[in-house]
Each structure stands twice: as structure tokens, then as C-alpha cells.
Amino acid sequence: MSDDTPRKSPIATRRQVLAGISALPFMGMLGGKVNAADYPTAEVNTTGLAVTDDKVTVGILHSVTGTMAISETGSVQAEKLAIKQINDMGGVLGRQIDFIQEDGASDWPTFAEKAKKLLVQDKVASVMGCWTSASRKAVLPVFEQYNGMLYYPTFYEGLEESPNVIYTGQEATQQIIAGIDWVAQNKGAKSFYLLGSDYIWPRTSNKIARKHIDKLGLEVVGEEYYPLGHTQFNSVINKIKLRKPDVIYAIIVGGSNVAFYKQLKAAGIDMTKEKPLLLTISVTEDEILGIGGENIVGAYACMKYFQSLPNDNNAEFVTAFKEMWGEEIVIGDVTQAAYLGPWLWKMAVEKAGSFDIDKVREASPGIEFTKAPEGYVRIHENHHLWSKTRVGHALDDGQYEVVFETEDLVEPDPFPEGYQ
Amino acid sequence: MNATFYTRREWIALAVLAALILIVFPATMDVFRLNLVGKYLTYAFVAAGLVLCWGHGGILSLGQGIFFGLGGYCMAMFLKLEASSPENTAIQSTPGIPDFMDWNQVTELPFWWIPFKSFPFTLAAVVLVPVIFAYIIGAAMFKRRVGGVYFAIITQAIAAILTILIIGQQGYTGGVNGITDLRTLLGWDIRTDSAKFILYFVNAALLIVVLLLGQAVRVSKFGRLLIAMRDKEDRVRFSGYSVADFKIFIFCLAAAFSAIGGAMFTLQVGFMSPSFVGIVPSIEMVIFAAVGGRLSLFGAVYGALIVNWAKTSFSESFPELWLFAMGGLFIAVVMAFPNGLAGLFRSHVEPLLAKLTRKSPSPPAPDATPAEAVKLAAE
Numbered sequence: 001m002s003d004d005t006p007r008k009s010p011i012a013t014r015r016q017v018l019a020g021i022s023a024l025p026f027m028g029m030l031g032g033k034v035n036a037a038d039y040p041t042a043e044v045n046t047t048g049l050a051v052t053d054d055k056v057t058v059g060i061l062h063s064v065t066g067t068m069a070i071s072e073t074g075s076v077q078a079e080k081l082a083i084k085q086i087n088d089m090g091g092v093l094g095r096q097i098d099f100i101q102e103d104g105a106s107d108w109p110t111f112a113e114k115a116k117k118l119l120v121q122d123k124v125a126s127v128m129g130c131w132t133s134a135s136r137k138a139v140l141p142v143f144e145q146y147n148g149m150l151y152y153p154t155f156y157e158g159l160e161e162s163p164n165v166i167y168t169g170q171e172a173t174q175q176i177i178a179g180i181d182w183v184a185q186n187k188g189a190k191s192f193y194l195l196g197s198d199y200i201w202p203r204t205s206n207k208i209a210r211k212h213i214d215k216l217g218l219e220v221v222g223e224e225y226y227p228l229g230h231t232q233f234n235s236v237i238n239k240i241k242l243r244k245p246d247v248i249y250a251i252i253v254g255g256s257n258v259a260f261y262k263q264l265k266a267a268g269i270d271m272t273k274e275k276p277l278l279l280t281i282s283v284t285e286d287e288i289l290g291i292g293g294e295n296i297v298g299a300y301a302c303m304k305y306f307q308s309l310p311n312d313n314n315a316e317f318v319t320a321f322k323e324m325w326g327e328e329i330v331i332g333d334v335t336q337a338a339y340l341g342p343w344l345w346k347m348a349v350e351k352a353g354s355f356d357i358d359k360v361r362e363a364s365p366g367i368e369f370t371k372a373p374e375g376y377v378r379i380h381e382n383h384h385l386w387s388k389t390r391v392g393h394a395l396d397d398g399q400y401e402v403v404f405e406t407e408d409l410v411e412p413d414p415f416p417e418g419y420q
Numbered sequence: 421m422n423a424t425f426y427t428r429r430e431w432i433a434l435a436v437l438a439a440l441i442l443i444v445f446p447a448t449m450d451v452f453r454l455n456l457v458g459k460y461l462t463y464a465f466v467a468a469g470l471v472l473c474w475g476h477g478g479i480l481s482l483g484q485g486i487f488f489g490l491g492g493y494c495m496a497m498f499l500k501l502e503a504s505s506p507e508n509t510a511i512q513s514t515p516g517i518p519d520f521m522d523w524n525q526v527t528e529l530p531f532w533w534i535p536f537k538s539f540p541f542t543l544a545a546v547v548l549v550p551v552i553f554a555y556i557i558g559a560a561m562f563k564r565r566v567g568g569v570y571f572a573i574i575t576q577a578i579a580a581i582l583t584i585l586i587i588g589q590q591g592y593t594g595g596v597n598g599i600t601d602l603r604t605l606l607g608w609d610i611r612t613d614s615a616k617f618i619l620y621f622v623n624a625a626l627l628i629v630v631l632l633l634g635q636a637v638r639v640s641k642f643g644r645l646l647i648a649m650r651d652k653e654d655r656v657r658f659s660g661y662s663v664a665d666f667k668i669f670i671f672c673l674a675a676a677f678s679a680i681g682g683a684m685f686t687l688q689v690g691f692m693s694p695s696f697v698g699i700v701p702s703i704e705m706v707i708f709a710a711v712g713g714r715l716s717l718f719g720a721v722y723g724a725l726i727v728n729w730a731k732t733s734f735s736e737s738f739p740e741l742w743l744f745a746m747g748g749l750f751i752a753v754v755m756a757f758p759n760g761l762a763g764l765f766r767s768h769v770e771p772l773l774a775k776l777t778r779k780s781p782s783p784p785a786p787d788a789t790p791a792e793a794v795k796l797a798a799e
Contacts, residue, residue, distance in 0.1 A: 064740050103739035108598065108693050110735075113456065117736070120452045134597040134693070141601050141690055145611050159523055198588060199596045200523060207525070227584060228596070415511065 034350075036094025044093055044354045050123040051355050056095045058083070058342070059102065059118035061129030061139075066106025067254065072131045074286055075153050075338035076101070077325050079128045082342035085320070092346045093355070100124060108138035115139040119146040125355045126151065128341040131334070133157060133201050140165070147357050151341030154334050155281070155303060157204035158414035163361055166344060167384045167412075169337040170304050172205045173419065174410045175281050178389035179302030180212050182404050183247055187277055191219045193245040195236065195252060197282075198225040202251035205281065208419045209249060221245045226252070231259035237267045240276065250280045257287050261295045271394075272298030284332025285398060293398035305336040305374040306392045306400040317373035330398065336373050343369055344379065376409070384412030425639055429770075433718050434631070441624045441721075451613040458620040458688045460728035461627055465681025467708040467720035468627075468634050469674030474706070475714035476643065477670045478650030479567070483575030484678045484705045486582055487550035489697030491679025493586075493593075494549055496692035497533060498542035499602035499610075518599070524591030533592075539606060546683040547676050554675035558668035565664070567653075576699055583698040598693025602686070610687060623684045627721070630677055634717045637673065646670060678705075711753050713762025722761055 041053050050057035060079055062072040083097045091097055100122050102114035111130065118124045119142065126149040130136045133156055143150050143164040150165045158171035183189040192213055196202025202225065210220050221243045224236055233256075240248060252260050264271070264278075271278050278299040285307050288296055307318060307330060317339065321331055344367060349355055352363035367379045378386045386409040392400025426434065445457050466484050474480045506515040512522040517529050535541045557578065561571055586593045594600070602610070609615060637643050649656045649663055657663045686692045695701065704727075712723020730749060734742035757764045 065743050101739050103735050103742065105735065105743075107695055109689060109691070109695065112689065112691070113459075113732070114735075116452060121450075132596075137597045137600045138691060138693070141603075141611065157523075199590065200520070203590075204523060227587060 034090060034094045039093045039353065045356065046354075047356050047358075048123060049125045049355050049357075051095065051125060054095055055098050056092055056355060057098045057100060057122060057124050058345070059122065059124040059127040059129065060099050061102050061104055061111065061114055061118060061127050062131060063104045063106040063135075064101075065103055068104075068106040068131055068135075070290070071254075071286060071334070072104075074329075074332060074335035075128075075131060077329075078153075078321070078331075078335045078339035079342055081321055081324050082339050084324070086342060086346050092349050093353070097342070104129070104135055108132075108134045111135040112138045112142055115142045115148070115150075116146070119143070119148040124148070125349075125357075126345045126360070128153075128338065128345075130154070133199070136160075136165075149345070149357050149360060151338075151345060153338035153341060155337075157201040158416070159204065161382050161384075161414050163383070164357075165383060166341070166364060166379065167414075168340045168344065169334060170387060170389070170410075171384055171412050171414045172201075172208050173413050173416045174304070174384075174387065174389055175302060176205055176209050177212050178406050178410060179279060179281065179300075179391055180209060180216070180249075182302075182391050183277060183279055183300070184216055184218060186404070187246070187274065189218065189246040189277065191221045191243075191245045192247045192249050193221055193240055193243065193276070194223040195248065195250045196225050197230070197251065197253045197256060198227050202253070202282075205251050206249070208416065211419045226256065228254060228256065230256050233260045233263045234267070237263060237269070240269070241267070245276050248276050248278045250278060251282045252280075253282050255290070257283060258290050258292075261291045261299075265295050270298070271296070274298065283394075284334065285330040285400065286332040286335070288394070288398040289330060293394070293396045296394045297396040299394045300403075301392045301394065301400060302389065303333040303392070304387045304389055305333045306390065306402055307331045308392075308399050309374065309390075309402060311373075311375060313371050313375065314373040340369060340372055340377065340385075343372075348379075378409070380412050382412060382414060384414060386411060426635065430635075434628075437631075437718055437721060438628055441627070442621070446617075446620070451616055454620055455616045455688060456728075456732060457725070458616070458623050459685065460725050461623055461721070462681040462685040462688065463705060463708055463728065464627055464721040464724040465630055465684070466678040466705045467712060467724045468630055468717050469677035470706060470709040471712075471714055471717050471720045472634055472637060472646070472677075473670050473674035474709065475716075476638065476646045476650065477667065478646075478653075479667060479671060480569075480572045480706070481575045481671065481674065481702075482572045482699070482706060483579040483702050484674065485697045485699075485702035486575070486579050487554060487675040487678035488682035488685070488701070488705070489582070489586075489692070489694070490550040490553060491546045491682030492686040492692040492696060493599070493682075494536070494542055494545045494679075495683040495686040496599040496602060497536040498539065499605060499686065500599050501529075501533065501537050502605070503601060503603040518594070519601070520594045520597065520599075521591055526591045530592050547679055550675045550679035550682075551672045554672045555668060558671040559664075562664040562667040562671075567667075576702065579697060579699050579702050583694045586694040586697060594693075596694065598691055598695070600691040600693075602690050605687065611690060616688065619684070619688050623688065626680060626684065630680065631717050631721070634677075637670075638717070642666065642669075707750060709760075711750070711760050713760030713765075715759065716762030719760055719762030719765075726761070 036053055041051055045051040060076060062076050063069050083099055087096050102118060104111040104114060118127055128151045130139060130152050131154050136152055140162060144162060148164060151168055152165050153168050155169040155175050156171060194206045194209060196206050206223060213220055222239060280299060280301050281303060283301055318331060322329060347367050348360045348364045352359040364379050365381045369377050374387060380386055389406045389410050390402050391404040393403045394400055446454060466488050470484060500518045504516060504518045509515045509519060514522055514527045561574060587595050604610060645661060645666060649666060653663055708724040708727050709720050711727050713719030731746060734745045
């Protein structure tokens with residue numbers, strides 16, 4: 001990637017444009033410049049969305065204040081980066097993307113209020129947003145009632161398939177099954193201890209994990225849940241020591257992670273020895289910033305993206321991200337999934353030749369994004385993404401080293417037969 | 421109503437408020453904004469309860485979210501059952517139960533959900549469940565003469581406990597997500613614009629009824645006893661009154677007001693979640709009352725409206741800085757006018773109005789004497 005990533009200059013020289021384009025992950029699709037005049041506003045916007053002859057407005061709806069801000073900030077940054085890159089390439093159907101950002105304030109009713117404002121008052125053409133399942137559940141009726149389109153970035157529990165949402169993160173089976181197969185085959189794991197924070201995602205995920213462990217003929221020796229924000233894990237750590245599982249399967253979220261991994265280390269469980277081995281689906285590079293790399297070194301994480309992923313798309317993405325948001329920044333799984341949102345929307349709009357929500361929805365299944373940082377992805381009929389599942393091994397510098405990836409894309413299956 | 425129910429000035433204030441929420445807002449706002457105002461007004465129910473319980477009775481409750489939430493949950497349970505008809509939930513492993521129960525492997529409707537299939541039962545439960553709960557708290561505390569800051573802390577702890585309980589029992593309560601995706605009330609779609617319009621007026625009318633009820637309590641003998649209890653509790657007790665019973669009554673009344681607000685909230689917003697039960701919303705509700713003026717029922721309504729309107733507009737304009745602006749507003753209110761907007765109105769606007777109408781300024785309201793202000797400030 002060249003040093004000349006696109007600048008925000010409205011009048012770019014030819015050389016800058018070329019250099020800029022070369023830095024973009026989307027070059028292959030560019031073809032020729034799309035002229036807004038070829039797509040008259042009256043034809044591409046028949047439902048009164050915020051689309052003019054040279055501008056289209058989208059919404060960004062995440063928490064930038066409150067407890068979730070630490071997790072959601074990365075998604076906001078990724079979405080802004082994607083929008084900027086799309087604009088530098090000429091926008092969508094010749095129109096520059098403008099965004100209205102609203103703060104969900106880590107409060108589910110606020111999410112619903114702001115979602116409604118974006119759809120009813122601002123008439124945005126799509127919304128990139130939400131993080132927790134609770135916030136998504138709060139806005140879902142709003143999106144379905146006012147027919148909006150939400151690009152939702154987080155890995156989540158599944159059991160949902162809304163015509164008004166594109167799920168750019170993994171649903172539970174995509175994230176879980178390949179990881180358990182991997183520890184069973186490569187690490188000889190026979191017994192599992194399931195842990196989680198007490199809400200819908202960890203509970204559903206552990207339910208799927210338990211069913212799959214049963215199918216493999218292996219054993220679950222314990223399953224426990226703790227309230228969000230819980231910080232005393234000593235009793236469960238003692239139980240783990242007593243029952244000696246081969247794998248601790250941890251789905252602990254948010255601030256609790258810091259206490260959990262520190263107490264695990266203090267109790268003398270050295271994860272680098274892999275006795276027991278720790279497998280998590282909830283700790284991305286963002287969480288390690290809080291936990292500290294030295295406290296989690298040796299653990300394994302199963303998700304679809306790691307910052308260290310060795311491919312050209314990702315190298316370009318990481319460089320562009322750091323250039324926009326600073327060298328110190330880390331990029332986790334959800335941040336990457338959030339980055340896909342604006343691109344997938346742009347491609348669907350261009351395929352449909354229209355901003356109308358119904359046409360975008362119709363055009364979405366089958367959309368392929370070859371330049372995604374995680375590699376090739378494709379939108380399934382059920383609005384989730386086909387994507388690979390990977391296992392990362394935590395290093396002491398807070399990064400993961402990718403030790404395994406599925407050969408093929410894993411099919412999303414939000415209502416898995418035999419796992420409910 | 422007797423002649424002293426409202427002074428002439430207070431009748432005018434009521435007329436202005438009623439005109440504002442029944443005529444001006446609906447005439448000038450689109451349905452989206454009007455629905456937001458409707459949501460703010462549901463907090464005014466809680467703030468009005470606090471004016472009686474805290475401002476007049478001297479009982480500071482930092483747990484009004486408990487009653488707001490219980491009222492809201494009762495309504496949400498009814499609406500959720502209606503939305504979970506076997507046809508709507510055909511894809512679940514157990515059709516006919518709420519979706520979150522199905523996700524949590526609950527296969528049968530819990531027995532205490534069953535009565536909420538009945539609308540009359542739900543309407544009664546909206547008020548009675550919170551009132552009975554308030555009675556239990558009140559009886560346990562006031563009979564033992566627990567009061568003041570200890571009472572505030574205990575109510576806060578109960579709010580925290582209830583939140584944890586709701587989140588922990590997610591198979592029965594919806595957990596952190598709350599009870600979402602509510603659709604119809606007795607077959608009437610509450611998500612449409614016309615329904616929101618009607619619900620706004622129902623809400624506004626109920627609020628005015630609650631304000632009149634609150635005023636009836638204020639001007640009654642009981643209202644004067646409340647103030648006496650606040651200022652010299654022992655003297656009232658030695659005069660032979662059962663202080664605890666009066667306190668329990670006013671606390672239950674405030675709980676009932678909050679619960680009505682909670683139920684109207686659920687109807688207008690379309691869901692209920694534990695984030696309205698906990699400590700933060702409970703304290704916010706005290707702030708609404710404090711900003712409006714804790715001695716004024718009308719002030720409480722304005723307080724709820726202004727704080728929430730500021731919250732919405734600050735956060736729309738400065739998504740990353742709005743919390744600081746809100747913090748600044750609260751500090752400014754407490755520092756500059758401890759009796760809230762109503763106090764400001766009395767001390768500055770009323771004399772001005774009096775001057776304009778060439779009349780002598782009215783004597784200060786009996787419940788806002790300087791001695792009291794000093795005492796309140798000292799607390």
C-alpha cells in the first residue's frame with residue numbers, strides 16, 4: 001500500500017486520485033466513474049429518503065458514552081473510515097455519503113428513541129449501529145415498523161432473522177462449532193467447563209456448545225453464569241481446579257474479564273501450559289487492552305477476524321485505520337465487522353440501482369465482498385454472512401496469532417436444527 | 421372542591437400547563453416529537469409523586485424506579501402475552517409463550533404470568549403491585565422509625581436488588597433485554613402514528629388527574645400534617661398522630677403515581693427494560709423533581725420536560741459531549757436556585773408579573789417559608 005492514502009481534499013490531482021484509489025480495497029469493482037446524473041434522484045429514491053442529487057445521508061448509532069463506549073468506539077471509527085474511503089472513490093451512485101451520528105448512551109431505550117429519530121426525522125438511507133443484543137432488540141421493532149435497514153456488526157446469539165437487518169458479525173454456531181472441533185481434534189480435549197456472563201448471548205452460546213460437545217461424545221463438567229460486572233471469580237476458579245477440565249470455555253464480557261483473567265493467573269493457572277486450556281469467544285484485541293496481554297497470554301480465542309490476520313486486504317485496512325485513528329489503536333473482530341457495513345450497503349445499492357430499502361434488501365443476498373479485511377465474504381439469504389472461523393493464540397503483546405482457520409466459509413445458521 | 425383548592429394564580433398555572441400539553445405541543449409537533457414529549461411526561465408522574473413524598477413529606481426515596489418499573493412491567497407482561505399468540509410465535513420450539521422464554525428453554529408459561537392474560541387484572545396490578553410493595557417497604561421501615569438518609573439508602577439498595585433479580589431471572593423476565601416487541605393492546609396496534617397520538621392524550625389527561633389528586637392531598641389536613649412531620653416529626657408524634665401510617669400512605673401514593681407513569685411509558689415506548697428500575701433512573705427522577713422545584717407539582721412537570729428535552733437535544737447536537745452539558749445544567753440548578761424552577765418563578769417572575777398587573781405581590785406560599793428553605797438546605 002502506498003503512503004498516499006486518500007486525503008480529504010475536494011480537488012485532487014490526477015496523481016493523488018490514482019494513488020488514493022490504489023490504497024482502496026475496492027479497486028476491482030470500480031470500473032468507471034459513476035455519474036450521479038445517470039441515476040436521477042427521482043428514480044433511485046422513490047420513498048422519500050434523505051437522498052439528493054449529490055448527497056445521501058446514513059446514520060451511525062452506537063454508544064459513545066456510558067459503559068459500552070469502550071467497545072463501541074471501534075465500530076464508530078471503522079464505519080467512519082469505510083464511509084470516507086467510499087466517498088474518496090466517488091461515493092454511492094455518484095453521491096457522497098453524509099452521516100448523522102447519534103449516541104445510544106449504553107441505554108437500550110435511548111437506542112430505540114434515536115433509531116426512530118434517524119428513520120422518521122432524518123430519513124436516513126441506512127443505519128450502521130448497535131452492539132449489544134439488548135440494544136438490537138430495542139431498535140428492531142422500530143426498524144421493522146418504519147422499514148429501515150440496519151447493519152449490525154457484533155457476533156451474537158442468533159435466533160433472529162429480520163428482513164430489516166444485515167448481520168455482519170457471526171451468529172453463534174459459526175463461532176462455536178469450528179472452535180470446539182478444533183480443540184477436540186488438535187488438543188485432545190475431553191472435558192469442558194462452561195462459563196459466561198448472565199445474559200442471552202452467553203447462555204445461548206453455551207447451550208449450542210453443550211449440544212455440540214454432547215454430539216462429539218465429550219463431557220461438560222460445569223456450567224456457571226455471573227451477573228454483568230461481576231468481579232469475584234475465586235470460587236469458580238477453585239471448582240475448576242478441583243474438577244480439572246481440559247478446557248475452560250469462557251464467554252465473559254466487559255469489565256468482568258479483567259478480574260477473571262487476573263484472578264485466574266493469581267490462582268496459579270498458567271494458560272501457556274494449556275492445562276487446562278482456555279478457549280474464549282468474547283475476548284477481542286479491544287478487551288485485551290483492559291485485561292493486559294501478560295494476563296491472558298496462552299489463551300485461545302475463536303472468532304472470524306484478528307488484527308494480525310496475514311493477508312493483503314487486512315494489511316491495507318490496518319494501515320488505513322491507524323492512519324486515520326492513530327498508531328496506538330487496536331482492531332478487534334467487531335470493529336472489522338462494522339467496517340463491512342457501509343461497503344455491503346454500497347454494493348447492494350449499486351446492484352439494485354436504487355436507495356429504496358425494499359430494493360436494497362432484495363439485492364443484498366448474494367453480494368460478495370472480495371476485499372474484506374477478513375477475506376472473501378458473501379451475504380446469505382438469511383441476511384448473515386458466510387465467513388471463515390479462525391482460532392487465535394494470545395501473545396503477551398495483546399495480539400493474537402492465527403493458528404487455525406476453516407478451509408471453507410462457514411454457512412450462517414441462526415436457527416440451528418438440533419441445537420435448540 | 422372548596423374555595424381554597426387552588427388560588428387564582430394556581431388555577432392560571434394549571435390552565436397554562438394544560439394548554440401547553442393538550443393544545444400547544446400537539447399543534448406544533450410532529451408525531452415523533454410528540455411521542456417523545458409523551459415519554460417525558462411519564463416521568464412527570466414520578467416527579468409529582470416525589471414532590472408529595474419528598475418535598476412535602478420529607479421522605480427522600482432514591483428508589484422510585486422500582487415502582488415505575490413494576491407498573492411498566494405489569495403492562496408489558498400483558499402486551500407481551502398478547503403479542504405472543506401461537507401464530508406469531510410459530511417458529512419457536514414452544515409456540516405461544518413469549519420469545520425470550522423460548523430462548524431460555526422455558527417450555528411453559530410460569531403460573532404468575534397467567535393472570536396477566538386478563539386486561540382488567542393487569543390494570544389493577546399496574547397500581548396494586550407497586551403499592552403493595554411500597555406498603556411492605558414502608559411498613560418495615562417507618563414502623564421502626566427508619567428515616568432520612570437511611571431510608572434513602574435502603575430504597576436505593578432495593579432498586580439495585582430488583583434490577584439484579586430481573587436480569588438474573590431472564591427466562592421469566594426477559595433479563596437485560598427487557599420485554600420488547602410489544603404490538604397491540606386488545607387488538608389495537610399501538611405502534612401506529614394515530615395510536616401514539618391517542619396515547620399521548622390519554623397520558624396527558626391522566627397526568628392532569630394525578631396533579632389534581634396531588635393538590636387535593638396538599639390542601640387537605642393531611643397535607644398540613646405532612647409538612648409538620650417533615651419539619652418537626654417528634655412534635656406530631658407527641659400530639660398523638662401515628663406518623664408511621666401517614667408516611668406509609670404518602671409513600672404508597674407516590675408509588676402509585678410512579679406506577680401509572682411506568683405503565684404509560686410501556687404503552688408509548690413499546691418496551692420495558694431493567695434499565696428503568698435501577699439506581700441511575702431512580703436518581704434521575706429525583707433530579708427532575710429537584711430541577712422543577714420539589715415543592716411544586718407543576719414544577720415537577722416542567723422539570724421532567726426540561727431535563728429530558730435538554731438530554732435529547734444535547735445528545736443530538738453533541739453526541740460525544742452531551743453528558744458534560746447535562747452535568748453542568750444540574751450543578752447550575754443546585755448552586756443557583758436550590759428550590760428549582762418553581763422557586764425561581766416565585767422569587768423573580770411573580771413579582772414582575774405583579775408589577776405589570778399593578779397589584780401587590782402575593783405573600784409567599786405557605787409551604788416555602790425561609791425557615792424551611794434553611795432547613796432543607798441543611799439536610
